Each structure stands twice: as structure tokens, then as C-alpha cells.
Amino acid sequence: MTDPHTRPTLVCPPGSVECHSHIYDPARFPYVMPELGEAPHDWRAFQAMLDRLGFDRTAIVQAGAYGTDNTCTLEAVAKIGLDRARAVVVTKPDETEAGFRALHVQGARGLRFFFGSPFLTMADVKPMAARVAPLGWHIIMQDPNGLTFPAWEEAVTGLPCPVVIDHLGRVPPGPGAMAAATHPQFQALLRLIEKGHVYVKLSGFYYASATGFPYQDVEQRVRALVEARPDRLLYGANWPHPKMQPKPDDAKELDLLLDWVPDGKIRDMILRDNPTRLYFAD
Numbered sequence: 001m002t003d004p005h006t007r008p009t010l011v012c013p014p015g016s017v018e019c020h021s022h023i024y025d026p027a028r029f030p031y032v033m034p035e036l037g038e039a040p041h042d043w044r045a046f047q048a049m050l051d052r053l054g055f056d057r058t059a060i061v062q063a064g065a066y067g068t069d070n071t072c073t074l075e076a077v078a079k080i081g082l083d084r085a086r087a088v089v090v091t092k093p094d095e096t097e098a099g100f101r102a103l104h105v106q107g108a109r110g111l112r113f114f115f116g117s118p119f120l121t122m123a124d125v126k127p128m129a130a131r132v133a134p135l136g137w138h139i140i141m142q143d144p145n146g147l148t149f150p151a152w153e154e155a156v157t158g159l160p161c162p163v164v165i166d167h168l169g170r171v172p173p174g175p176g177a178m179a180a181a182t183h184p185q186f187q188a189l190l191r192l193i194e195k196g197h198v199y200v201k202l203s204g205f206y207y208a209s210a211t212g213f214p215y216q217d218v219e220q221r222v223r224a225l226v227e228a229r230p231d232r233l234l235y236g237a238n239w240p241h242p243k244m245q246p247k248p249d250d251a252k253e254l255d256l257l258l259d260w261v262p263d264g265k266i267r268d269m270i271l272r273d274n275p276t277r278l279y280f281a282d
Contacts, residue, residue: 005052006052006249006250006252007052007054008053008054008251008252008254008255009255010054010254010258010267011054012054012272013268013271014056014272015056015057015272016054016055016057016272017056017058017059017234017271017272017275017279017280018050018053018055018058018059018236018237019058019201019203019235019236019275020059020201020203020204020236020238021046021049021058021236021237021238021239021240022038022060022061022062022063022073022240022242023041023043023046023060023063023073024037024039024040024042024063024240025040025041025042025043026040029066029069029072029075031066032065032067032068033064033066033067033117035065036065036116036242038063038065038240038242038243039240041239042076043075043076043079043080045240046060046076047079047080049237049239049250052250052251053237053250053251055271056084057084057086057275057279058084058085058086059085059087059109059110059275059278060073060076060077060086060088061073061087061112061236062088062089062112063242064090064114064116066090067117067119068090068091068092068119070087070090070091070103073087073089074087074089074103074106074107074108077106078106078107082107085107086107086108086109086110086279086280087103087107087108087109088108088109088140089103089108089110089111089112090111090114090117090119091111091120091128092119093120093124093127093128100131104135104137108137109136109137109138109278109279110138110139110140110278110279111128111132111137111138111139111140112139112140113139113141113142115141115143115144116142116143116144125141125155125156125159126155126159129160129161129163130159130160132161133160136282137161138161138162138199138278139164140163140164140165140166141156141163141164141165141166142165142170143170144170146169146171146185146207147171147172147185149169149171149185149188149189150188152165152192153191153192156192156195156198162197162198162199163197163198163199164200164201164234165189165192165193165198165200165201166201166203166236167203167208167236168186168189168200168201168202168203168204168205168207168208168221168222168225169185169189169200170208171183171185171186171189171208172207172208173210174210181223190224190225190228193225193229194228196229198232199232199234199274199278200232200233200234201233201234201235202222202225202233202234202236202270203234203235203236203237203238204236204238205218205253205256206248208221213252215256219260222260222261226266230266230270231269231273231274233269233274234270234275234278235270235275237250237253257270
């Protein structure tokens with residue numbers, strides 16, 4: 001369970017970027033999809049978490065509960081400051097060019113595809129990627145069942161912008177070796193990251209674990225990704241861990257990188273260099 005006073009042993013490098021968390025403020029911003037909602041966790045609590053973990057910058061991901069209304073997310077970016085915060089937003093497929101430009105000015109640098117909601121579908125990936133690429137944006141993709149990577153390979157091949165895959169792909173645990181890097185769906189994820197324009201977030205470790213913290217059955221997957229493309233990995237806290245009870249300790253989750261990614265230079269790539277390319281190049 002999260003201790004709000006615990007600080008990690010890992011010291012983030014200057015300029016580090018936390019790449020996957022959500023803001024929930026239903027009293028001020030009512031949910032569009034309440035079934036995807038979470039107890040209130042506003043931008044002030046989020047800022048306190050970033051400070052506690054030692055992240056200088058962040059990329060806030062639009063919560064599924066808010067659908068295509070990005071107001072809550074963009075307010076958090078404005079409050080934290082554009083020098084420290086960026087956003088990943090959700091739009092309708094027919095979003096206007098003026099709408100995209102307005103979102104860009106407010107700090108949006110990515111478009112979210114969450115296949116647990118109805119707003120953008122797999123059929124929208126190619127046309128929407130073509131629309132956001134001229135802005136220097138990327139797309140992020142997440143499927144809660146984590147078993148669709150063969151279909152994703154066709155969808156992301158040849159896209160004109162980077163692709164970020166959330167939470168180690170959310171490939172579920174399985175019996176025996178299926179729980180580790182030998183899982184066939186995880187092998188498909190490894191093939192995707194080798195394409196060069198695909199990134200994977202080291203986040204949401206609990207989604208892939210049958211054992212719970214410290215997720216010994218996930219370590220092999222993280223090490224395989226680090227060996228394959230350390231220059232295409234990001235870190236996200238997944239704060240406030242939607243629907244998870246009890247809530248994991250964010251400091252202890254981050255400290256897993258000390259063991260799983262023992263090379264300090266590679267950790268700096270994951271925590272600072274790689275996400276800076278996506279979110280703070282301008």
C-alpha cells in the first residue's frame with residue numbers, strides 16, 4: 001500500500017519524465033463513463049507524487065472515464081506548467097485540424113487509443129496517425145486483454161509517427177513459462193519493438209503478474225525488453241493505479257528498476273532521454 005512519505009532509493013536523473021498517470025477530479029469534471037472512474041486524485045496530489053519520486057517532468061494520459069473531454073487533463077498540464085507537463089489526449093475520429101492545433105498549444109503530444117472504451121478503434125489507427133504525425137505527435141495503444149499483438153503488427157507497420165504500447169502490453173500471466181518472456185503474445189510484443197518506431201512503457205507491472213509484488217514473474221519480461229531496445233522504453237507510475245486495491249507503493253514500484261535495469265546509463269535513457277524525444281523535443 002502506498003505510503004505518502006516513502007521516497008525511492010532510486011535517484012531519477014535531472015530532467016526525468018514520468019510517462020503514464022491519470023487525473024481524476026469528478027467533483028469539478030464529471031465522468032463521461034463512470035464505470036471507468038476512480039476516486040478523486042487531483043493534480044495537486046499528482047504533483048506531490050511526482051515530487052516524492054523525483055520526477056521533474058510528466059506526460060499525463062487522458063483517463064478513459066473522461067472520454068474525449070480533455071479538460072481535466074489539460075487543466076492539470078496548465079497548473080503544473082508547460083515547461084514540466086505534456087498531455088496524451090483522446091479525440092473523436094472527426095476532430096478538426098484546428099482542434100488538433102489547439103490541443104497542441106495546450107501541451108498535447110500524443111493521441112490515446114484505449115480499446116477498453118468506444119472512442120477510437122483499431123480501424124482509426126492508420127488514418128488518425130497520419131493526421132497527428134505532422135504535429136510531431138505519437139499514438140499510444142492499450143488493450144486490457146493483452147492478447148491482440150498479431151493484429152497490431154499490421155496496424156502499426158509503416159505508420160508515419162511513433163507508437164507507444166502501454167503497461168508491457170498488458171500480456172496476462174500464464175502457467176509456468178507462459179508467465180515469463182516466453183509467452184507467445186509477449187514474443188509478438190518483442191517483434192513490434194524491433195520495428196524501431198515502437199516504444200513500450202515499463203509500467204503497470206501488476207497486470208502481468210500472478211505472484212504480486214515484487215513481481216518475480218515480470219522481471220524476465222522487463223529484462224528481455226531492455227536487451228532488445230533500451231532506446232525504446234519509457235517508465236510510467238500508472239498513478240493512481242485505477243481500480244487497484246490496495247494501491248501499490250509508487251516508490252517501491254520505481255525501485256524495481258534498480259534490480260531489473262542495473263545499468264545506470266540505461267535507466268537514464270528510460271527515465272529521461274527516451275521520453276524527452278517524444279514529449280519535450282520542442
